[in-house]
Amino acid sequence: MINTMAVPSGPFQPTWDSLKQFKVPQWYQDGKFGIFIHWGLYSVPAYGNEWYPRNMYREDTAEFRHHLSTYGSQKQFGYKDFIPRFTAAQFDPDQWADIFHRAGAHFVVPVAEHHDGFAMYDTRFSDWCAAKMGPRRDLIGSLAESVRRQGMVFGVSYHRAEHWWFMNGGTTFDSDVRDGRYSAFYGPAAPDGSQPDEAYLENWLARLYEIIDKYHPQLFWFDWWIEQPVFEPYLRRFASYFYNRGVQWGQGVAINYKNKSFPEQAAILDLERGQLSDIRELFWQNDTSISKNSWGYVEKQEYKTAESIICDLVDIVSKNGALLLNIGPRPDGTIPETEEQILLDVGHWLDVNGEAIYGTRTWKIYGEGPTQVESGMFTDTKRASFTERDMRFTVNGDTLYVTVLAWPHGPITIQSLSTNMRLYTSEIGDVQLIGAPAGVRWSRDAAGLHVQFPAQKPSNYAYVLKITPMR
Numbered sequence: 001m002i003n004t005m006a007v008p009s010g011p012f013q014p015t016w017d018s019l020k021q022f023k024v025p026q027w028y029q030d031g032k033f034g035i036f037i038h039w040g041l042y043s044v045p046a047y048g049n050e051w052y053p054r055n056m057y058r059e060d061t062a063e064f065r066h067h068l069s070t071y072g073s074q075k076q077f078g079y080k081d082f083i084p085r086f087t088a089a090q091f092d093p094d095q096w097a098d099i100f101h102r103a104g105a106h107f108v109v110p111v112a113e114h115h116d117g118f119a120m121y122d123t124r125f126s127d128w129c130a131a132k133m134g135p136r137r138d139l140i141g142s143l144a145e146s147v148r149r150q151g152m153v154f155g156v157s158y159h160r161a162e163h164w165w166f167m168n169g170g171t172t173f174d175s176d177v178r179d180g181r182y183s184a185f186y187g188p189a190a191p192d193g194s195q196p197d198e199a200y201l202e203n204w205l206a207r208l209y210e211i212i213d214k215y216h217p218q219l220f221w222f223d224w225w226i227e228q229p230v231f232e233p234y235l236r237r238f239a240s241y242f243y244n245r246g247v248q249w250g251q252g253v254a255i256n257y258k259n260k261s262f263p264e265q266a267a268i269l270d271l272e273r274g275q276l277s278d279i280r281e282l283f284w285q286n287d288t289s290i291s292k293n294s295w296g297y298v299e300k301q302e303y304k305t306a307e308s309i310i311c312d313l314v315d316i317v318s319k320n321g322a323l324l325l326n327i328g329p330r331p332d333g334t335i336p337e338t339e340e341q342i343l344l345d346v347g348h349w350l351d352v353n354g355e356a357i358y359g360t361r362t363w364k365i366y367g368e369g370p371t372q373v374e375s376g377m378f379t380d381t382k383r384a385s386f387t388e389r390d391m392r393f394t395v396n397g398d399t400l401y402v403t404v405l406a407w408p409h410g411p412i413t414i415q416s417l418s419t420n421m422r423l424y425t426s427e428i429g430d431v432q433l434i435g436a437p438a439g440v441r442w443s444r445d446a447a448g449l450h451v452q453f454p455a456q457k458p459s460n461y462a463y464v465l466k467i468t469p470m471r
Contacts, residue, residue: 002206004237010244014236019266022243024283025218025252027153028268030359031106032317033350035343036157036221036287036326038295040114041134043331044082045070050296050328053079053116057169057177078176079116079167080185088135091333093146099335100152103343104350106358107153109221109324112140112211115162117185121215125207128185135333144215155219156211160204162225164188164196195230205234212245218253221270221287221324227261239266256285258377270324274377275312279319279366286316288380289326290339297328303338304381306345307461311386313346314403314462315373317357318366318392349459352435356401356464360394364423367392368416369405388412400424402465408453417449417467426469434464 012018042050048063055063057074064074071077100108113119121140122131131138140156147154168189170177177186188200196204211217220242226235239255239262246253255267269284276284289295290309292302313323325346327339350357369390373383386405391414394401402414417424431442431451435458442451451465 002209004202004205004209007237007240008244008248010240010247012240012243012247014233014240016236016263016266019236019239019243020263022239022254022266023252024268025254027106027252028219028254028322029283029361031153032322032357032360033105033313033346034107034109034153034155034219034322034324035100035103035105036289036295036324037108037110037329038114038289038326039139039329039333040111040120040296041079041082041086041116041118041331042114043297043328044085046297046299046330049294049298050114052296054166054169057167057172057175059169059173074170074173074175074177076176078170078182080176080182083118083134086130086134086331088130088137088139088331088333091135091137091139091329093139093143094149096143096329096335097146097150097152099340099343100147101150103347104354105152105325107155107219107324108143108147109155109157109219110140110143112156112158113163113207114159115166115223117160117163117166121211123207123210125203125210126184140215144217153218154215155221156215156217157221157223158208158211159223160207161196161228161231162223164200165190165192165194168192195228201230201234205238208238209241212242216245216249216251218246218251219256220253221256222258222261224258224261224272226257227259231261235261256287272377273380275316275373275375275380275383276319276321277373277375279362280321283320283322285322285324286312286380287324287326288312289328290342291326291328292381295326295328297330297336301328301336301338303342306342306349308385309342309346310349310461311405312380313357314392314405315367317360318362318394318403320362345460349461352459353403353462353464355396356394356403356434356466360396360401363393363395363400365393365416368414371405391416398426398469400467402467404463404465407457407463411450411452413448413450414465415448417444418446419444420446424467428467429470430466430468432466432468433458434466435459440465 055061119129122138256270388408
């Protein structure tokens with residue numbers, strides 16, 4: 001058994017003062033863009049969203065009614081009965097990793113276990129996992145190998161905290177959740193508002209240690225419910241264990257958290273489907289989905305456009321953030337064609353313009369323009385479309401990148417580069433439009449930097465000016 005009281009040798013102790021020594025790894029600050037993957041049993045019904053396993057047992061939901069009409073009663077066909085249909089028969093981890101690499105991702109974060117309690121990896125703690133049921137494959141382990149062969153960083157997300165109560169709807173009527181034969185899968189199905197007991201918390205922590213030592217993830221992503229007070233000492237123990245393992249491996253590791261479950265210096269803030277209105281001094285992340293309505297695969301997806309995703313990436317990076325973009329594969333392990341194409345469109349843009357993203361840092365201001373971006377979670381579909389007056393700034397050394405978020409129909413003026421404003425104090429030596437076959441005409445005065453764009457677009461979205469000082 002795993003000794004959950006053990007702390008690997010290293011500089012981190014399970015105290016917040018010690019854990020505040022955490023430093024953001026350079027691969028993270030430089031990489032900026034990663035792929036999130038919600039793939040699990042919930043992709044089989046392909047209805048509603050990834051909360052299908054909870055909602056199918058709640059009598060006031062569309063999922064409950066859909067389940068009844070499609071599969072029969074929840075007593076005769078429960079969530080467990082989707083397991084044989086979750087085949088992963090077409091899952092090719094090398095193909096996935098190739099797509100992610102061509103998309104320009106620098107890190108990949110699959111869900112190791114969602115709220116439903118079905119582990120996508122080979123665990124000693126349960127028979128209810130993909131290695132022993134359904135696909136009978138260690139899906140996390142095989143993807144980790146493929147991702148690393150492509151030179152990307154591998155991480156995991158872990159949502160078991162919410163499983164404490166997630167299936168409790170099935171206890172309110174005659175369903176298979178009440179059947180003691182399946183308690184190891186559905187349980188504890190505790191009441192809403194209750195707090196996990198010590199046995200559950202120790203088991204939760206032991207499973208985390210197992211994932212760390214078995215798969216060596218460099219990024220650990222947590223959902224919202226770990227902010228419950230009873231998790232606090234376990235989070236400190238987990239973080240010290242993980243950070244010390246990273247030191248032992250000689251690899252930078254990091255933890256993502258939401259809300260206030262960690263002190264902000266001890267891990268990296270993650271905003272679900274959220275952005276910021278200004279630069280944040282501490283590095284942060286937006287996790288969002290390629291779809292507006294679901295994280296997992298459903299038959300009726302409402303997709304974002306590649307352009308909106310790219311513009312959000314540029315905005316996030318200009319404010320000291322990273323983007324973790326989610327996809328939802330089918331139960332057979334194929335990535336929906338629309339999602340693959342969107343990823344490849346993002347990758348094509350990064351092939352041309354990636355120097356304005358990778359390895360960059362924030363400038364004195366994030367940008368300029370009329371379009372407002374709202375701070376907070378669940379805000380990333382609320383903004384209006386960006387205009388040709390909306391620009392975002394990043395720097396790498398003495399090179400300034402100005403990304404114009406819509407194609408201008410005439411000359412543009414970058415007011416922040418006015419000779420009067422003194423934000424950019426060097427003499428400008430050259431202005432280039434990245435990807436354009438020829439130079440651009442420009443001039444600078446008290447009103448700003450004036451640039452005449454060429455007739456032909458160098459890429460399909462978001463156009464990057466590279467500004468270098470006089471040598």
